[in-house]
Amino acid sequence: MTPPAAAQDFLNELGWNDADILPVAGDASFRRYFRVISGDRKAILMDAPPPHEDPRPFIYIARHLKAQDFAAPEIFGEDLDHGLVLLEDFGDHRMREHLDDHPEDEETIYRQTVDLIKALHQKPAANTAEYDWDQYLREVNLLPEWYCPAQSLDVDQAGFVDAWQTVLQPVIAAQTSPVTVLRDYHAENIMLLDDNRLGLLDFQDALAGHAAYDLVSMLQDARRDVSDDLEEAMLAYYLDDRSADDAGQFRSHYAILGAQRNTKIIGIFTRLCIRDGKARYLDFLPRMWRLLEKDVTHPDLAPVADWFNRNIPSDIRDQPIAVPQV
Missing domain, CATH: 3.90.1200.10 (Aminoglycoside phosphotransferase (APH), C-terminal lobe)
Structure with missing residues (x-):
């Protein structure tokens, strides 16, 4: 999978200028996911392209669950125009x-x-x-x-x-x-x-x-x-x-x-x-x-x-x- 065109600028704005962007398994929707690696830092880039996807419900529920002390990913940044969200990487231990x-x-x-x-x-x-x-x-x-x-x-x-x-x-x-x-x-x-x-x-x-x-x-x-x-x-x-x-x-x-x-x-x-x-x-x-x-x-x-x-x-x-x- 090729990262979306807007991904690099989005990551640069969040301080992930030199990050590697690697594909990870997706799901049954139009959403795609990439692992972003910069030194010892890791995060997940969600690509939820409009008009097929809207990441706002995910962001809202993630913050709602975290506020109730459940382990939902922390949201590091979002670009709603391009459907991009950078979120906490929970690893691969599924x-x-x-x-x-x-x-x-x-x-x-x-x-x-x-x-x-x-x-x-x-x-x-x-x-x-x-x-x-x-x-x-x-x-x-x-x-x-x-x-x-x-x-x-x-x-x-x-x-x-x-x-x-x-x-x-x-x-x-x-x-x-x-x-x-x-x-x-x-x-x-x-x-x-x-x-x-x-x-x-x-x-x-x-x-x-x-x-x-x-x-x-x-x-x-x-x-x-x-x-x-x-x-x-x-x-x-x-x-x-x-x-x-x-x-x-x-x-x-x-x-x-x-x-x-x-x-x-x-x-x-x-x-x-x-x-x-x-x-x-x-x-x-x-x-x-x-x-x-x-x-x-x-x-x-x-x-x-x-x-x-x-x-x-x-x-x-x-x-x-x-x-x-x-």
């Missing part, structure tokens, strides 16, 4: 790769991620938009918008909306005291820092919503297998101070938001293939279907389960999506 190499640490580190979420939920929510019905609907609609055409399926769109509206109503009703929802809280966005804290990344899409969302994002990871036993242990750990009634309601909402999120991700990963030519994301779809099928076994998801059974039977879900030929 939760995903650490657990690949040290599976014996799995329960300890997942417990840390749950502790972080529990602490976050005790803090005032960020001043962001709410995770409301319109947002939930936009997200689940990614499945009929992208996955269903890719599989040549003519589905009942009105019934799809009705089913989701029915199951999501109690979740939305429970969001009277919303928490900050990071929305992409999983093993590939957690850095293991030298002070044993968890470094947070990729939170620019944060909203104010339900406490179950980030928990299910971590425990039903789109990119990493989490065993049913570990998921249950961590869910029980999160709920250890709840009454039986509260825990039962939370588990219902957890399953509903898991199904909502996994439905969305099936649509997103299909779009990344069809629209953006990133066919590797199709490799995750079998896991996403397994997670979704597990979630919809909850009785409170019966309308959604019925819709999927009528419109996308299991034999169709097992069929691979045809990758467009460039």
Whole structure:
């Protein structure tokens, strides 16, 4: 990757005149990242080019989290006109790769991620938009918008909306005291820092919503297998101070938001293939279907389960999506 044209002037203004600029792994968006090295100093340059990206939400949430004593990257400088942000470098010690190499640490580190979420939920929510019905609907609609055409399926769109509206109503009703929802809280966005804290990344899409969302994002990871036993242990750990009634309601909402999120991700990963030519994301779809099928076994998801059974039977879900030929 070539650094953006404005990068050198931006770095010069911040005192990084002689820095080397090296590419690092990106994500599924238009954002790109570079490691900036000057002597013994290191930082990360985020390239969030307008109009595709707007770095202001990332900057706001980073400062909000730091003010609440969470390990979000410090912002060293910003150029909003060019979409450039220089931020703290958390290094390369990522939760995903650490657990690949040290599976014996799995329960300890997942417990840390749950502790972080529990602490976050005790803090005032960020001043962001709410995770409301319109947002939930936009997200689940990614499945009929992208996955269903890719599989040549003519589905009942009105019934799809009705089913989701029915199951999501109690979740939305429970969001009277919303928490900050990071929305992409999983093993590939957690850095293991030298002070044993968890470094947070990729939170620019944060909203104010339900406490179950980030928990299910971590425990039903789109990119990493989490065993049913570990998921249950961590869910029980999160709920250890709840009454039986509260825990039962939370588990219902957890399953509903898991199904909502996994439905969305099936649509997103299909779009990344069809629209953006990133066919590797199709490799995750079998896991996403397994997670979704597990979630919809909850009785409170019966309308959604019925819709999927009528419109996308299991034999169709097992069929691979045809990758467009460039």
